[in-house]
Every structure is written in structure tokens, then in C-alpha cells.
Amino acid sequence: MPSSSLFFFYFASVAIFSSVLTIGLRNPVHCTLALLSAFLHIAGLFVLLHAEFVAAVQVIVYAGAVLVLYLFVLMLLNLKQIETFVLKRSWITILFACVLTVEILLMIFPLSARVGPPVAPSAGNTETIGMALFTEYIFSFEVVGILLLGAAVGALVLAKQTPSNQNR
Amino acid sequence: MIPLSYYVAVSVVLFVIGLTGVLIRKNFLIILYAIELMLNAANINFVAFAHYAQDVTGQVVSLFIITIAAAEAAIGLAIIIVLFRKKATTNVDEINLLKW
DSSP, rough: OHHHHHHHHHHHHHHHHHHHHHHHHHHHHHHHHHHHHHHHHHHHHHHHOHHHHHHIIIIIIIIIIIIIHHHHHHHSSOGGGGOOOBTTHHHHHHHHHHHHHHHHHHHHHHHHOOOOOSSSSOOOSHHHHHEEEEETTTTHHHHHHHHHEEEHHHHHHHHHHGGGGOOO | OOOHHHHHHHHHHHHHHHHHHHHBBHHHHHHHHHHHHHHHHHHHHHHHHHTTTOOOOHHEEEEEEEEHHHHHHHHHHHHHHHHHHHHHHTTTSSSTTTTT
């Protein structure tokens, strides 16, 4: 049990630290790498929660596909002439964010401290998720598939450069 | 055993960091990163409650959230490329084509 809480505190603290770096660093490439670290450590949190399949999907889809897409676009844009833009007087926003965090935490801790640990280890493996996904949530699954197709077609149509709209 | 409230606390902190990033950054790409952070915070919440409630629904919903995030990333990056071609900037303050 102490090792599990040790892992929890490691993953949680590094995830939070890399998220702060993601929105705080000046170079967008460094921001991307910090976001990659945050995603990997959030995947570690999923493993601690016995959601191995979600952790694998997190690593493959987020860290593998989405971030590589971001890095490709970052390389396509000529970022030498672009400085990073940070709002002036952003300390007001940060102050309000800290106040908001403390408020929500004070609200949450008395409520969910009563929720104890689960009695039996969770059956959150790939087979269980697959059974739920293809029986109970089959309609949502198909809708998400159509949405992905629409997003792919939309991205292609948006980014395609035809001679007719080249000079627009 | 880690209590549920600790996971919810991590989720809250990540969500507020993402929200702050959307508010204080002016780079379109970094704003998209912050949105991804907020979606991930929601994922942590779903998976944590799925574990503590012994129900697989939360994990299924978090898979759907990951799918939506991938679609959002594709569309957002396409919009960035089109805008960069047109205005040669990713600063959201200079993107005011629909203003007035």
C-alpha cells in the first residue's frame, strides 16, 4: 500500500508540474514536450486506477498521435518570427485561479472523503470495456465513428489548398 | 489506498491550470494545449469514479472523450494552418476577421 501511494504522489505531482510548464514556457516546442510529460504521467494515474486499457489508449492516441500532429504543425509554421504571447497583468488571472482551486478543494474534500476504497479490485480490463462498448454503448460508438470521419473530412477540406482559393 | 478525493483534487488542479492557460496565453497552439489539459482532467475524474464505483461506464466515457479530443485537435490544427496562411500569425489578438 505505501508503494501505491508513493506512485500516486509521484504521478500527480509531476503531472501538475508539467501542466504548469505547458502553459508557462515561452518556446512552443518546450510546451509540447511538457504536455507530453503531463499526458504520460496522467496515463500512470490511470494504471493506478486499474484502467489499463484507457492508459494504453492515452499513451497511443494522445502521446503518440495527437502530440505528433501538433509537432508537425509547429514545424510547418515558421515560428522564428513568432514570439510567444502572454497576457500582460496575468497575475490577476493566476490569483483568481488559485482562489478558485482552493474553493473547489474545500468543497470537495468533505464530500468525497466518505467514499472508501472499492471492496474488490475493479474489473477494468480490456474485455470488460469491449463488452460494454459493443453491447450497451454501441450507438454512441457508431456516432463517435461518424464524428471522427466528419472531423477527418473537415480537416482535409479546411487545410487543402486549391488554385481557386489560393489568393483569398 | 488513495482516497477518491485525492484523484478529484488532482483533476481540479489540472482543470484550473488548463483554464488559466486559455485565459492568459495568446498563442492559438498553447490555447489548444490548455484545452487538451482540461479534457484530460475530466478523464481523470471519470476513470477515478469508475474505479471507486465499480462501474465500467466511466472508462467507456473517457474513451469517447479521447476520441472527441483527437477530432478537436485535427480541426483546430486545420484552422490554425488556414489562418496562418492568411494572416501569418497565431496570436489570437490579431485574428479579428469576424469583429464588426
